[in-house]
Amino acid sequence: MAECRMEWLKPDDYRRIKRETPIAYLPWGAHEWHGKHAVLGLDSLKADCICLALAQRTGGVVFPPVYCGHGTMQRHGQDCTLEFPVELIEQMARHYFLQLRVEGFRVVVAVLGHYGRDHVRAIQRMAEWVNSDFAGVLRVIAEPDYAWTSPEMPGDHAGANETSYMMHFAPDSVDLSRLPSVADSPRLDAKAEGVGGPDPRTEASADRGRRQLEMLLEHAVPQIQGALAGLR
Numbered sequence: 001m002a003e004c005r006m007e008w009l010k011p012d013d014y015r016r017i018k019r020e021t022p023i024a025y026l027p028w029g030a031h032e033w034h035g036k037h038a039v040l041g042l043d044s045l046k047a048d049c050i051c052l053a054l055a056q057r058t059g060g061v062v063f064p065p066v067y068c069g070h071g072t073m074q075r076h077g078q079d080c081t082l083e084f085p086v087e088l089i090e091q092m093a094r095h096y097f098l099q100l101r102v103e104g105f106r107v108v109v110a111v112l113g114h115y116g117r118d119h120v121r122a123i124q125r126m127a128e129w130v131n132s133d134f135a136g137v138l139r140v141i142a143e144p145d146y147a148w149t150s151p152e153m154p155g156d157h158a159g160a161n162e163t164s165y166m167m168h169f170a171p172d173s174v175d176l177s178r179l180p181s182v183a184d185s186p187r188l189d190a191k192a193e194g195v196g197g198p199d200p201r202t203e204a205s206a207d208r209g210r211r212q213l214e215m216l217l218e219h220a221v222p223q224i225q226g227a228l229a230g231l232r
């Protein structure tokens with residue numbers, strides 16, 4: 001795959017991609033507990049891999065993942081998690097979108113790997129603001145990844161959906177044996193484990209992750225290409 005990650009591109013290559021396809025991908029996640037079986041950067045890593053898969057289909061540049069989350073598990077007393085104020089999320093979103101416009105991008109796709117309600121709303125509020133102020137010039141699409149796979153494959157927190165994505169993208173990053181065994185705990189204690197949604201021990205698989213990604217691409221690629229075509 002040709003390099004499309006902003007931080008790994010030399011200026012002429014970055015400019016060429018931008019000229020050919022002025023789409024910027026912005027993976028946005030958090031530092032957050034995702035169960036004993038999954039890595040702490042899951043939201044950002046998942047969003048990053050999704051953006052890379054999207055860019056492979058549409059062209060464009062993938063920016064480094066943003067690690068900055070509001071409405072995290074820290075609010076439920078969980079450690080291994082950083083929580084930032086919603087005002088900061090809003091400011092960062094606003095300035096990222098404006099800076100990407102200055103760089104000449106026409107479509108910005110923020111893939112939100114972290115689903116905190118107020119976190120998502122803050123970013124989407126800024127997207128709406130930019131879309132109305134720069135109508136016809138810049139179009140921002142800001143969606144949690146599950147927006148493109150629901151209702152068949154809804155989002156969760158370290159459950160079958162997120163765990164499957166990681167089993168597909170980075171199999172070594174998942175270790176289901178770190179969760180209590182099904183024999184000992186037929187029902188996973190969601191609160192104690194900090195895991196929400198379908199049980200990853202029985203329902204997660206790399207194959208499910210691959211199918212989720214295929215569904216996401218099927219819905220998101222035409223939307224993104226349509227957004228760019230609508231501006232040209």
Ligand SMILES: [Zn+2]
Pocket residue numbers: 034042043113114115156157158162
């Ligand atoms: Zn997550």
